[in-house]
Amino acid sequence: MAAADDLVERAKNGDKDALDALLERHLPMVYRFVSMRLGRDHADLDDVVQETLIAAARSVGSLRAERDGAVPAWFLTIARHKVADHFRRSPEVRELVDTEAVSLDRDVHEIVAGRDRDRRLREAMRSLTSEQEEVLVLRFVLGFDGEQTAAITGSTVGAVKALQHRGLASLEKLLLSQDEEWR
Amino acid sequence: MSDELSPVQQELISRLSRMADDPSPATRESIMRAVSVAARAEAGAHRGRWSWRLVTALASAVLVVIAGTVGVLAASSEALPDSPAYRLRFVGEQARLVVADPVGREQLRIQFARDRFHQAQGEVHENRSNAKQLVDDGRNYLDQTRRDLPSLSTGEQGQVTNQLNQAGQDQKSAEGQLNQQGQGQQGQQ
Numbered sequence: 001m002a003a004a005d006d007l008v009e010r011a012k013n014g015d016k017d018a019l020d021a022l023l024e025r026h027l028p029m030v031y032r033f034v035s036m037r038l039g040r041d042h043a044d045l046d047d048v049v050q051e052t053l054i055a056a057a058r059s060v061g062s063l064r065a066e067r068d069g070a071v072p073a074w075f076l077t078i079a080r081h082k083v084a085d086h087f088r089r090s091p092e093v094r095e096l097v098d099t100e101a102v103s104l105d106r107d108v109h110e111i112v113a114g115r116d117r118d119r120r121l122r123e124a125m126r127s128l129t130s131e132q133e134e135v136l137v138l139r140f141v142l143g144f145d146g147e148q149t150a151a152i153t154g155s156t157v158g159a160v161k162a163l164q165h166r167g168l169a170s171l172e173k174l175l176l177s178q179d180e181e182w183r
Numbered sequence: 184m185s186d187e188l189s190p191v192q193q194e195l196i197s198r199l200s201r202m203a204d205d206p207s208p209a210t211r212e213s214i215m216r217a218v219s220v221a222a223r224a225e226a227g228a229h230r231g232r233w234s235w236r237l238v239t240a241l242a243s244a245v246l247v248v249i250a251g252t253v254g255v256l257a258a259s260s261e262a263l264p265d266s267p268a269y270r271l272r273f274v275g276e277q278a279r280l281v282v283a284d285p286v287g288r289e290q291l292r293i294q295f296a297r298d299r300f301h302q303a304q305g306e307v308h309e310n311r312s313n314a315k316q317l318v319d320d321g322r323n324y325l326d327q328t329r330r331d332l333p334s335l336s337t338g339e340q341g342q343v344t345n346q347l348n349q350a351g352q353d354q355k356s357a358e359g360q361l362n363q364q365g366q367g368q369q370g371q372q
Binding site: 019020023024027028031032033035036040046049050053054055057058059062074077078081082085117118121122136137140141142143168169171172175176 | 188189191192195196198200202203204205206211213214215217218219221336337338339342
């Protein structure tokens, strides 16, 4: 973490190259997070990622990198707020899928059905507690392992496992109650 | 707690891992370019704002020094509305607000408001008019912070919101005491 700490310190002290490097290093993680929350083909995906990085650049002075995982956690917190701002500004319009209209083409139908499941999963994720959602995103969307997730969330591996277990169980229960197709 | 995953949970994990995309090199470059342009534009705007702020700060500092020479300002930080020093208290506070950074400014406003709410609770049985004025002025400071809050970044808003909520509690207590005292007076009449 020493190199990362150094980068953060230099960015905080006004080193523009260090700030660019810090932002660029975390861009893929932020992008994956926002694309999961908005959907991969969402028209505002790039804009929300940009807003997150601009906000991070603006408030880098407040970044405290004392513990392992604090920096990605900080970026994800900003990204989460920017996604919430986006939904406040422009409430998501549910995709109305006319399955009859596309029923002639089986491939298209499957793609549409898959996207609809993704959308419902995204919506179900929002009904979890913020801790459960954070752990599921870190583990399965961003690909961090249990130890890295514990470092980022400032908790223990055991607590991460418990949140993961409860989060998956809640998602399963919610989606099964809404939709026969998940069975 | 079992580590066994049901088929649905396995499907959920698989779907979650496929729901997010990595940015293409072109997307990365375009986002970073846009971020750099925005950051540079913002840095320029900040420089302009600081120079304006410096001039205002100097003017306010002169006022503060003048006030200090008559030996009143030092005693004005806890002055009450019925005292001539209360006006100087405002002048001193405005000088501090002018030189503060955006987050510091909101934190100062909150502090000035909380000081007034605490003072109002002590004054409510001594001088109701003073207490009412203190509560009104404190409320104005908090209203300014609430109006300015959206202009702060998300991280900065987080730093201020908790203090703002605590100040809101102080405001409720002071207003509650003021109302109780008012009802008590009406009852005696």
